[in-house]
Amino acid sequence: MTYSPVGRETDRVDGRLKVTGAARYSADYRAPGMVYAHVVTSTIGRGTVTRIDTGAALASPGVLRVYAAPDPRLRLYPVAPQFRNFVENYVPLQDAEVRFHGQIIAMVVAESVEQARDAAALVTATYAAQPPRTSLTDEPSVPSGPTVSGTSGDITILAPGVESIDAALAACDVVVEADFHQPVQHHVAMEPHATLAVWEGDVVTVYSGAQIPPAYALGMSQRLGVLPQQVRLITKYVGGGFGARVVLWSDAPLAAVAARELGRPVKLVLTREQVFTLTGHRSHLTQTVRLGASRDGVLNAVSHESDVETPAVVAFNLTPAHATSDTLYRTPNLRTNPRMVILDLPGSRAMRAPNEAPGAFALETAMDELAVATGVDPVELRLRNHTAVSPVTGLPWSSKHLDECYHVGARRFGWSRRHATPRARVDGQWLIGVGMASAVYPATRHPASVRIRLLDDDTAVVSTATSDLGTGGWTMVAIAGADALGIPLKRVTPEIGDTALPQGAPAVGSSATHSTVPLIVDAARDTIAALKQLAATDPRSPWHGANAEDLRYEEGRLHSRGRSMSFGRLLTVIGSRGVDATASAPGGAPPEYAYHSFGAHFCEVKVNRFTGETRVTRFTTVADVGRVINARAARSQLVGGVIFGIGYALLEENPLELDTGRLAGSTLADYLVPVNADIPDIDVHLLDRPDPVLTGPLGDGGEVGTRSLGARGLGEIGNVGSAAAVGNAVFNATGIRVRDVPITPDKLL
Incomplete structure (x- = not known):
């Protein structure tokens, strides 16, 4: 390739959309008939809700529903064990138990943001409280299980003849021992967690930030009790994640189930204080x-x-x-x-x-x-x-x-x-x-898929359902596609952040780039092979009857028999809008x-x-x-x-x-x-x-x-x-x- 964008100082392809406000984040989406939700959270750390008074909230202007735990109108379900790393292990608003300070115990839905917020402030609760377990020294420690990487955190390796790590340390000339403490810390992403849920028949489209879109959509389908193909997640622009958007927290399923119960789209945006409590933190x-x-x-x-x-x-x-x-x-x-x-x-x-x-x-x-x-x-x-x-x-x-x-x-x-x-x-x-x-x-490397489609206007679309948390995913997909196809960056359109696309790599563990780039290279190879095959077999092609392997592809053009033609021109000549191929990999490396x-x-x-x-x-x-x-x-x-x-x-x-x-x-x-x-x-x-x-x-x-x-x-x-x-x-x-x-x-x- 005469010019490759790989490794260069490349502006973000989504940069102009972001600085002009045209990029739509989850809370920016609207839908006809949309209403607004606001959650109420517990003021104790452990116990049981004995009574929730919703009368004043229900009488407030614009209020459509007040859901209070436990509320039989909200049909939410537990998830399968394999998804418990991605979903909380209790079902929100389905029982009266309080498991932590700040748990959602009620939700108000109203015609406007302000009406929902003001009515939520009128909801009161009484509790049968118990002392919460909060100190690292109060409870006996238990050994950890496997870490998320699959490697056991409990490791002992000793040299021959050494009985214990204490013995090894005692034999050393110099020993340093130090204790460290880290308090609770937070992700503090710029964008607060937000969800818009829109039902069309028995299919729901959810607009929400997610770092692992396929897991998010599967978790949502299980929470709602519907088939996976009945949930579509749109997560095109995400204002930061840092791990906080790995889990499907309680707010999003509540918005979706309320939208189903009401028959209207529901938007729920957490307050900053609620984000601190409801969407995870780094453990102390x-x-x-x-x-x-x-x-x-x-x-x-x-x-x-x-x-x-x-x-x-x-x-x-x-x-x-x-x-x-x-x-x-x-x-x-x-x-x-x-x-x-x-x-x-x-x-x-x-x-x-x-x-x-x-x-x-x-x-x-x-x-x-x-x-x-x-x-x-x-x-x-x-x-x-x-x-x-x-x-x-x-x-x-x-x-x-x-x-x-x-x-x-x-x-x-x-x-x-x-x-x-x-x-x-x-x-x-x-x-x-x-x-x-x-x-x-x-x-x-994680499992993923990528589709590349060559179009008749000499452009290419690279599609994969990964998400961009502000990390540059849009541009990474475009750069890798341009390099693999040998065409200018401006002729590549990335498509990401939509579970209707091929399964994307998780935006976790610093893995999205090196999980996605090899598949873009593979998909480009297969798409070019499909283009050559089309050129050799379509009667309208100038290379009809040729051996596809004899055709040479360079920088967006096919060459053979003294002829040269761009892929867009070839597709136009044979009357095709495009040719594509998809590459997938299970993840891992040698x-x-x-x-x-x-x-x-x-x-x-x-x-x-x-x-x-x-x-x-x-x-x-x-x-x-x-x-x-x-x-x-x-x-x-x-x-x-x-x-x-x-x-x-x-x-x-x-x-x-x-x-x-x-x-x-x-x-x-x-x-x-x-x-x-x-x-x-x-x-x-x-x-x-x-x-x-x-x-x-x-x-x-x-x-x-x-x-x-x-x-x-x-x-x-x-x-x-x-x-x-x-x-x-x-x-x-x-x-x-x-x-x-x-x-x-x-x-x-």
Whole structure:
């Protein structure tokens, strides 16, 4: 191809629609006869609703219905066990039990948003309350089950002759042991959760944000008691997800079932406070990391234990050692032991780098403490413990250039000018320090399908039902399609975010790009083959009777017998509107390798010696994420991940009231996230090294497939280790080690 958009600085194909307001998000859709819903939530953390007074709400202007738990008019159903990771394990408004503070106990439907909201404020409830289970120390811990990746979180690997991890640690020259605590944290997507449900006969179209559209639609069909083909999900533009839009929460099925009962479209938009409570959070947890090493910093033992909140209603079983302590460093003795504590709290969910971000904060902080204890430079310490194979499986990495990330990052950041002694750099009232940390994230391919259709106007449509959470999915699909077909980007139309399209890859686990791109390549190959076959067999074609294999396709044109014609012209000549093909894959990759992306963070902070205020002044990140599809979007994703890490380190916390189970900081006035004034320019460098295994043939049993571009996911790796880099820089500036996030001024005074 003369010009390929792969790896270049490409504007988002959906950018103009977004900045002009033409892109429609879930709450922007309207339907004839539409009415509005508003939910009422519980004010206790555990117990039973004994009475709900709806009289005043029913008498309010414009009110059509008030549904109160339990309400027989709303026919909702449990889901099959295999969907319980994607749907809460109770059925909303079907019983009087209260499982957490903020659970939906009633819903008002009215002619306007304001009428529904005002009437909902008039609904009152009385309860038979019980003390909720809220503390990690109140309940006995239970071992975790398998993580979402299929790898058990409970791992013990011991060298020959070593009886236990404790014995391995006792034999080490230097031992570092540290405890860490992380409070409840939230996704805080820009777009609040919203649903519009429109029934036409027995088929419902749902407009709502979803990260896994097929699972969302299947969960909805089971909640409503209808066949899967009776639910269509439209999720074209999503204003952020970060894990909060993986689960089908209670609000969407309630809107859909109310629309069915009323016979009118129903729109339900959660308030910001309701979003904090009803759509998941990152669990609070405690971690203990123990590192044992020789005097020159070579690891001999790594132990990583944790106690994690597991809400009874639905939970992501967070295992913070997964892809951190069990992945990053070479050690002959390894022990990871996550324990889950069942609590009466709102449902939790994966939050951007769910295991890896908290796990890396603990591990990479402990590694910095080991560097201090041994006197080894933090970068050199990590290089001395670099591993060429997975510490757990022994498999080689499909591709790994973490050592280059360290070297390039150190050079770009100016790490050689670092002062190892804390409080050595002072500028007036500011103490200045630097820190660094490693980053790692799994690379997983999920099942998906892609259809490509060549049209008679010389354009192509690439269709797959993945969703774009603002991550650049629209543009990724267009770029990969243009590259595979050898045509300009402007001639490719992406279609995504609609379950009527071929099944798309989940927008989770940094997997959408490297699950989708290989299938776009496959679909392009098959579509071109179909075009050649049409050219060779249609009587109106100038190549009728030719051997299809003798036709040559280049950059949107067929060539043979001294003739050349664009595919659009050929389709016009033979009277066809288009030709298409669909490619599908079950996911996965060759099992003889381990698949991860890697990176290194370098951070400078200044801390006010009198107030404890911390400001991040410089940040450099170098990432090894395989082939880069869109350099601009890739850099943006890494910058966003680093900003997540800065928020994790310095700002984000939702205090939990242990007596009531209430999350006390559930507004944007109380729950602090970074704003522009908190963030410096972030230097991001992408190695752009194609993964040689993921560029190989796809398919089973030796079947020759096409070759992908060697891309891996990168949406979350910026969030892994970046908080530790901030914390390590704070220590270098102040000499104070803070292990409980966020690192607030009171902890530095």
